[in-house]
Amino acid sequence: MRAALAAIAVLAAIGAAGAPRSAERPVDRGRTAPTMASPTCLGCHASFGADADVPVNRGRFAHAGDDRVGASAARRTGTPDVVIIGDLANLYGAVVFDHRVHADMSQIAGGCVNCHHHAPEGSPVSACRECHAPERSAGTPTHPSLKGAYHRQCLSCHRDWSHENACGFCHTEQAATGGARVVDASALAHTRFPRLEPSATYRYETPQAPAALVSFQHRDHAQSFGLQCVDCHRAGSCAGCHDGSQGPQESMHRMDSCRSCHAVNACGFCHDQQPRPPFDHAVATGWDPGPQHQHTPCVSCHGRVEAFLRPSSNCRGCHGGLDPQTFDHRITGVPLEGSHAQFACVRCHDASRAEAPATCHGCHADRSYPPQTPGQRN
Template sequence: MRSFSATRLILLMVMLIIFLVPLAAFGAASGTASDQVVDKDHPQDKMHQEETGRKLQSCLDCHKCKRPTRKDPCLVACPRYESHFFSQQQVEESPEIIIIDQLSELYGSVVFAHRLHAEMAEMAGGCETCHHYSEQSGVIPPCRECHDEERNVVDLSKPALKGAYHRQCMNCHLDWSHENACGFCHEQATDELSAVTPDTTDIVGIPHPIIAATPTYTYNTPHEDGPIVTFHHNDHVDMFGQKCVDCHRGDSCSRCHDADREEAKPLNHITSCCSCHGKRDCTFCHKDEAMPNFEHGLSTGWSLEPYHTGKDCTLCHGKPDSFRKPETTCTSCHIHWEDGAFNHAVTGLTLDDDHIDSDCVDCHVKLEFTITPTCDNCHDEPMLPEKIPGRLKLH
């Protein structure tokens, strides 16, 4: 028996040796190559220090390859990490709108409100916030001059144009709006939309994120004669078809985007309200109490029901800046109706052969179309057989 246990022990040891030897061989340590410190006598180092006030840290700050030679110094074209920016351009001199459309394939072009962003960047650090390179003369080349449209799979250090643009935009935009939907900046390049030229005249040139504007503002003004001014903001947009820029023309971002204020400053009403409403008497806006939303029937006494709801105001009122009371007779707008061109079926009543030749005024007394005529206006006995109408009433 003792000899068997010794056999087992030996076999166990053999197994242990077989398993333990490779396990003990683990642990390959490795390290990354250390960066070469810039030679003190390197001529560019002194120049760089004079220009930027910063000392070069590594050869790789300027050279792409590890062993630059005089023949092939493989210099980084537009260095990202060490800013080479000499431009003194003012925000006002910068382009207002830049249309980025070099890559529009899946998505449409982007209308980039450059000056608006430049204004914002002024707080953060000026042009250098985004532009990491300018020529010595101060000329800022466009991104596409260094960043190729095609990705380079050999020199990986420089992003291609698509990557460069998106890195530039998304880093701030994610911080700001926490949104990464493409449609935020891009027009969708569908057949329908690709033909549409983006409206660069609107408030920021791009679809501004939906602003949760208060539908109605009620201002308590120091105006003695009618202190309350009710401003239905959303009615102006939804009902009267006003665009942002119609009122917010030349508006500064800081009117809304100001850290010190929770609410935006009100617009100057002389320029914004009066540009449309003209110089009417003050009581048009200044009332003693808050006003309800505009409702055509209540406010003007002429209901839009049922045929005129949803119509563009300008159809009757002409230009949007002169919403004056038009003539209210049908034929003042529907001029062709006088020629018998009116299709009565649209009212829900199709005129039969006996009535089709009647004049409007035959049924609609005094051409008062808001009152629905009844048969007994003309016919004494509406139940009479169709072929034998009753006696005509005399108007």
């Protein structure tokens, strides 16, 4: 019985391990992910187009991909989203390998060298088959063959988080003709790993009595604050997040993780005796961003994520370039009609206190709008 477990997928070294096929697929661009112009492949792969078509590991893999991870900060194009590895296939069909997802996620757990293990940063990415022979040696081999190397590489992580070792997890259906069946790669991408559903809030019991409880608002950090996974999860493992049977594994409650952004020394900033509710800007800061700021990224006012700045309480701290002549006040929900259109901003707004709502009672009787319609004009 000739060992016939067919081809396996892995990190086909770009442009190396047997002419990987690339397939375009829609990219799920995240909430507020910045988009960049497309630099050339040469930004990373120094030798693209040169004599040797060998990519170079420039450290951070930065191809367009899963924006949650944070790899999209510097987009590149021209590398495979999906690689079909089927040149060894016989009993089982080819493997559809989502290179893009793996490459992006690798930022959390070690980088490209996780798979391209003989391509440290700055060195050329070797083709797997340069060391791993397609056929098993009849002598006493010191290296696994190509098939063994593929299997090992994939399973070294997959068996940790998915506890899967069934062939069908990676391989397509058995090839009826004994050859690799080419499949539509795009249909399979993103279907074989569980979407993570992190809790909105993680509560940690710490030895910091009496305020022992730390409520970490994961959803706020990940969604509202615009942080990307890799901003906090840096030295993790696949299983740390994807192994649902283990519960949350990442010890993100270590203070170092928080302090990289929160440069505060007051224990009470995080530690409390009571569980804390999710972040509410109005409660926490005294200023309700209101509907007009609902979709404004935090960084627009607070600067870069890594060092949150307290913005100026003056609206012009953020709206410095606001031109009263061209500003469309309707986006605030309050169209300026009639004589209001002629008012200077400070007639209703306190320019020195951004948190103060506009007042109507300077002119109108007693009430503010919204929620109530102002009364008669004084």
